Amino acid sequence: xxxxxxxxTAPKGFLAAGVCCGLKTVGNDLAxxxxxxxxxxxxxxxxxRFQAAPVxxxxxxxxxxxxxxAIVANSGCANCATGExxxxxxxxxxxxxxxxxxxxxxxILVASTGKIGTFLSMDKIKAGIRDALSTLNKEGGLAAAxxxxxxxxxxxxxxxxxVIQGKQVIIGGIAKGAGMIAPNMATMLAxxxxxxxxxxxxxxxxxxxxxxxxxxxxxxxxxTSTNDTATILANGASGVVLNExxxxxxxxxxxxxxxxxxxxIVRDAEGATKLLKIHIKNAPNQDMARTIGLSxxxxxxxxxALFGADPNWGRILCAIGNAGIxxxxxxxxxxxxxxxxVKNSCAWEFDHxxxxxxxxxxxxxxTVDLKQGDHEAVVLGCDITTEYVxxxxxxxx
Amino acid sequence: xxxxxxxxTAPKGFLAAGVCCGLKTVGNDLAxxxxxxxxxxxxxxxxxRFQAAPVxxxxxxxxxxxxxxAIVANSGCANCATGExxxxxxxxxxxxxxxxxxxxxxxILVASTGKIGTFLSMDKIKAGIRDALSTLNKEGGLAAAxxxxxxxxxxxxxxxxxVIQGKQVIIGGIAKGAGMIAPNMATMLAxxxxxxxxxxxxxxxxxxxxxxxxxxxxxxxxxTSTNDTATILANGASGVVLNExxxxxxxxxxxxxxxxxxxxIVRDAEGATKLLKIHIKNAPNQDMARTIGLSxxxxxxxxxALFGADPNWGRILCAIGNAGIxxxxxxxxxxxxxxxxVKNSCAWEFDHxxxxxxxxxxxxxxTVDLKQGDHEAVVLGCDITTEYVxxxxxxxx
Numbered sequence: 001x002x003x004x005x006x007x008x009t010a011p012k013g014f015l016a017a018g019v020c021c022g023l024k025t026v027g028n029d030l031a032x033x034x035x036x037x038x039x040x041x042x043x044x045x046x047x048x049r050f051q052a053a054p055v056x057x058x059x060x061x062x063x064x065x066x067x068x069x070a071i072v073a074n075s076g077c078a079n080c081a082t083g084e085x086x087x088x089x090x091x092x093x094x095x096x097x098x099x100x101x102x103x104x105x106x107x108i109l110v111a112s113t114g115k116i117g118t119f120l121s122m123d124k125i126k127a128g129i130r131d132a133l134s135t136l137n138k139e140g141g142l143a144a145a146x147x148x149x150x151x152x153x154x155x156x157x158x159x160x161x162x163v164i165q166g167k168q169v170i171i172g173g174i175a176k177g178a179g180m181i182a183p184n185m186a187t188m189l190a191x192x193x194x195x196x197x198x199x200x201x202x203x204x205x206x207x208x209x210x211x212x213x214x215x216x217x218x219x220x221x222x223x224t225s226t227n228d229t230a231t232i233l234a235n236g237a238s239g240v241v242l243n244e245x246x247x248x249x250x251x252x253x254x255x256x257x258x259x260x261x262x263x264x265i266v267r268d269a270e271g272a273t274k275l276l277k278i279h280i281k282n283a284p285n286q287d288m289a290r291t292i293g294l295s296x297x298x299x300x301x302x303x304x305a306l307f308g309a310d311p312n313w314g315r316i317l318c319a320i321g322n323a324g325i326x327x328x329x330x331x332x333x334x335x336x337x338x339x340x341x342v343k344n345s346c347a348w349e350f351d352h353x354x355x356x357x358x359x360x361x362x363x364x365x366x367t368v369d370l371k372q373g374d375h376e377a378v379v380l381g382c383d384i385t386t387e388y389v390x391x392x393x394x395x396x397x
Numbered sequence: 398x399x400x401x402x403x404x405x406t407a408p409k410g411f412l413a414a415g416v417c418c419g420l421k422t423v424g425n426d427l428a429x430x431x432x433x434x435x436x437x438x439x440x441x442x443x444x445x446r447f448q449a450a451p452v453x454x455x456x457x458x459x460x461x462x463x464x465x466x467a468i469v470a471n472s473g474c475a476n477c478a479t480g481e482x483x484x485x486x487x488x489x490x491x492x493x494x495x496x497x498x499x500x501x502x503x504x505i506l507v508a509s510t511g512k513i514g515t516f517l518s519m520d521k522i523k524a525g526i527r528d529a530l531s532t533l534n535k536e537g538g539l540a541a542a543x544x545x546x547x548x549x550x551x552x553x554x555x556x557x558x559x560v561i562q563g564k565q566v567i568i569g570g571i572a573k574g575a576g577m578i579a580p581n582m583a584t585m586l587a588x589x590x591x592x593x594x595x596x597x598x599x600x601x602x603x604x605x606x607x608x609x610x611x612x613x614x615x616x617x618x619x620x621t622s623t624n625d626t627a628t629i630l631a632n633g634a635s636g637v638v639l640n641e642x643x644x645x646x647x648x649x650x651x652x653x654x655x656x657x658x659x660x661x662i663v664r665d666a667e668g669a670t671k672l673l674k675i676h677i678k679n680a681p682n683q684d685m686a687r688t689i690g691l692s693x694x695x696x697x698x699x700x701x702a703l704f705g706a707d708p709n710w711g712r713i714l715c716a717i718g719n720a721g722i723x724x725x726x727x728x729x730x731x732x733x734x735x736x737x738x739v740k741n742s743c744a745w746e747f748d749h750x751x752x753x754x755x756x757x758x759x760x761x762x763x764t765v766d767l768k769q770g771d772h773e774a775v776v777l778g779c780d781i782t783t784e785y786v787x788x789x790x791x792x793x794x
Contacts, residue, residue, distance in 0.1 A: 049726050050718030050742070081714055083743045116711030117744035221697040223712070224719050300618040300697065300781070301789060308790030314513030315620070317478055321447030322621050329446050345447070346480045347514035383790075384697070386783040392698060393705030393783075 001253055003260075007157025009141035010172040011195035013037050013237030017135040018143030021128025023076030023114070023121065028147035030128035031073045032097065033191055034136050038067035039233040040197070041109065042204040044211045046228035053079045053086035054110040055227060057094065065106040066200070068233055071191050072097050073111040073148050074125065075176070080226045081117045089120045096129050111189055111229045113150055113176060145174035148189050152177045156264040162253045164246045169196045169238045171253045175261035177268045188215060190230040190261055196250060197236030206251050207232050214258035217290055218380040220269045221388075222298040230258075266380045271388030276306055276381040279367045282374060288325050289377035292368065295323035297381030306364065307383035311355035313341040320368065328372060335367040398650055400657075404554025406538035407569040408592035410434050410634030414532040415540030418525025420473030420511070420518065425544035427525035428470045429494065430588055431533050435464035436630035437594070438506065439601040441608045443625035450476045450483035451507040452624060454491065462503040463597070465630055468588050469494050470508040470545050471522065472573070477513045477623045486517045493526050508586055508626045510547055510573060542571035545586050549574045553661040559650045561643045566593045566635045568647075570654045574662035585612060587627040587658055593647060594633030603648050604629050611655035614687055615777040617666045618785075619695040627655075663777045668785030673703055673778040676764045679771060685722050686774035689765065692720035694778030703761065704780035708752035710738040717765065730766040 009016050014035050018028040043062055045055050061068075072093050079086045094108040112120070145155035159172035175190040198206075207230075215230050232254075242250055267275050278296055283289035296302055299319035305312040313334055321329060334342035337358040342348055358364065406413050411432050415425040440459055442452050458465075469490050476483045491505040509517070542552035556569035572587040595603075604627075612627055629651075639647055664672050675693055680686035693699055696716035702709040710731055718726060731739035734755040739745055755761065 048715060048718040049720075049722075050714050078711075081711060081739070081743055083741075116714070223696055223698050223715055226711075226715055226718060299620055301620050304786055304789035307786065310790065314475075314478060314623075317447050317513070318445060318620055318623055321445040321623060323446075325446075342478070344480075346478055384786055386786045386790075389701055389704065389781055389783045389786055392701035393707065393780075 001256060002161045004159050004161045006159045006172060007141040007145055007174045008033050008172045008191055008193045009138050010159035011170040011193045011237065013195055013235045014193045015136040015138060016140035016144040017132040017137065018140065018147030019128055019131045019135065021124045021131065023074055023124055028143055029074055029076045030125070030132055031144035031147035032129070032132040032136060033071040033144060033193065035069055035233060035235040037235040037237055038069060039235045040200045040203050041068040041231060041233050042200065042207040043109065043229065043231035044208060046224055046226060048224045048226050050226045052112060052227040053082055053090040054112045055229060056087060057090040058109045058111065058229065061094070061106040061109060065104065067107055068109065069101065069103045069107045070097060071109045071111065071231065071233065072129065073189060075148050075150050076114040077112060077118055077120050078114045078116045078227050079112040079120050082119055085119060089122055092122060093125060096126050100130065100133050109231055111227070113148060113189055113227055116226065141172065141174065148174065148176040150176065151270055152268050154268060156261055158257055158260040160253045160256055162249055164240050164242065164249055167238055167240050169240050170194065171257050173257045173261050175265055177265040188225065188228045188265065190215060192232035192257060194232065194234045195236065195238035196234055196240050196242055198234060198242040203232065203234055206254055209251060210254040210258040213255060214262040217293070217378065218262045218266050219294055219297045220266065220382060263380060266382050269382045271385045271391055272382035273362065273385055274306055274383045275363045276383070277363065277365045278379045278381065279365065279376065281367060281369045281376045282372060283370050283376060284327060284373035286375045286377050288327065289375055290379060291325055292320055292323045293377055293379030295319045297379050300384060303384035306359065307385050309356050309359035311336060311341055311352060311359060317342065317345065327370065331371050333369040337365055398653060399558045401556050401558045403556045403569060404538040404542055404571045405430050405569045405588060405590045406535050407556035408567040408590045408634065410592055410632045411590045412533040412535060413537035413541040414529040414534065415537065415544030416525055416528045416532065418521045418528065420471055420521055425540055426471055426473045427522070427529055428541035428544035429526065429529040429533065430468040430541060430590065432466055432630060432632040434632040434634055435466060436632045437597045437600050438465040438628060438630050439597065439604040440506065440626065440628035441605060443621055443623060445621045445623050447623045449509060449624040450479055450487040451509045452626060453484060454487040455506045455508065455626065458491070458503040458506060462501065464504055465506065466498065466500045466504040467494060468506045468508065468628065468630070469526065470586060472545050472547050473511040474509060474515055474517050475511045475513045475624050476509040476517050479516055482516060486519055489519060490522060493523050497527065497530050506628055508624070510545060510586055510624055513623065538569065538571065545571065545573040547573065548667055549665050551665060553658055555654055555657040557650045557653055559646055561637050561639065561646055564635060564637050566637050567591065568650045568654050570658050572658035572662055574665045585622065585625045585662065587612060589629035589654060591629065591631045592633065592635035593631055593637050593639055595631060595639040600629065600631055603651055606648060607651040607655040610652060611659040614690070614775065615659045615663050616691055616694045617663065617779060660777060663779050666779045668782045668788055669779035670759065670782055671703055671780045672760045673780070674760065674762045675776045675778065676762065676773065678764060678766045678773045679769060680767050680773060681724060681770035683772045683774050685724065686772055687776060688722055689717055689720045690774055690776030692716045694776050697781060700781035703756065704782050706753050706756035708733060708738055708749060708756060714739065714742065724767065725769060728768050732764040734762055
């Protein structure tokens, strides 16, 4: 696997564009990703029971269509809590694009991010779609990555080149992050493309695997947004149809793209100063490991301690105990970097100054050894800062 | 029901004391509550799977004994993550007290709050127990309430007088709060006393009812501590043995004490500036209502918005959708005070300046009408402030 430059337009056969149509006060706010060749698609959506209109519409299209050609996404408005009008507007985003491209409506997936409870300005959307379609190009990936940002400070894109059956297969992706979005909750959007060909079932399974250990293993503040969408299009333009023996290589590439994008999202979390990488080792199974990791990463107290570089391991044990996991908690070791803080779930002598130094770095690795199984998971989180609270408090809708 | 002055020593036959034995750097830190007459006891403990040593020991005593005489509690050290030594120390707290009073060890319940991962100084504890026993008195309730505080700013006590069978029955209580405890997590301790007489089974059932709608319906930061303990002693000194027909009156008294103490805890939450009272109406059942209320109260985004008095209702819908409750979310109304913010889960025109004014008050009432059933619950929460984050970050263990 080789990481290469570019994002969603790195794989063969994909064009993209990002344009400014006035939904945000500044910057690109409408993105289109397009493949002339029909694509197989897979997607994972928010687990929040409130779902934004574009999530509903994209789900319908994924259920009804077998070939996909484009993703249309906007920032600046989440089109959520907008009722029937919101559904009509999300459908119209697909209809307008389909009419211009002369393709079926349900071959298009839609996504939105931004303010909740406001309606899309469809005049702006229509003009933006026309503008984007007229500028679709092979270098448009970065402009598209910019067009889905809200309070993110940097665009996020990555691509890898794999060699499969002696040929070049590329996977690319863009994402927008989970800093809090003024004035509402974060949306995690990720769009991936690949020029490999594989069945819908296989793409779905492999994409879910990759999402579980990346986008589903990160947390900023524990609030799952109403608009979260991760989707992948595979157009087969590489000429490679994946065989059984190619799956490990492709899965590794997919995992790499998703984990890189997920890491970029956490690094760019609003107000955060530190990335926390939690490694849960020797768990009875991977789900338990991830649940425990997320419980630690979501603990406000752990996040405060991380902000202050305080080796306050009692908060870590407390969060493990609150994870709702039915395992023995009597024998846990906790390390920060290489330094042991807890042995067999009990206090352990360590150098507090050195622990403080390790916790002061902008990337902190925490290891929890449960000693009861051989499964593991890595979860990414961040600190909570006074800046985060201030930002999310003092914006008035 | 009449609220009267005093706390745990208001009911007949209870004495208490609070003394300073040096576990904290300042103030009382060891409390004893005592009844010469044998008591029936009930208790509810933390749901955290990490349990402090005094929790384990008190559970053992509740299982083995049928008559209880005293509660011994200290602040300044949680006696948690202290292994076998911690268990021996918690047992010793009971043994020392029992030896002085010439009563069985298992007639004594123990509790600790304070720093996790440090051992009790048993010399100080022993001297403190002797000191407290020599000063037990009818006005000692307040001193005991002071002795269990950590970062609380005020002692918390309340008592009510009921008339049952023409006689006076009193219930009293003290509690310590759920501000964050330097340097570790909060502990919620609540000790109640009553001079009514009733069976262990009935006391247990009625106490759990009261705890569910009070201490189990509050949240500061979603972290359940390792030491949480709520317990009640009933000594029958009023001469009143409760009949079936008296239960409603007694339950109302018990509920009142628990809810008053729970409200005091939230009001005194560290760094918090506002009490948030969430009323979930017309739910399919009470558990669902409470779960939804707690999901809102625990949302960092909702807490930030409350801090900033921002009528950011999208965060409320998002938290409802994240509660993991399988109900229809299409028809929800949300009010702050009397002002409607959301109608049928959609955006609704309201006066933002007026909503901001309501949210700026130090007690905010939020009503969520689910319109699918006739059950309800009230949950108490608070805002998250820059002060909270700063305090809990910059304490270095």
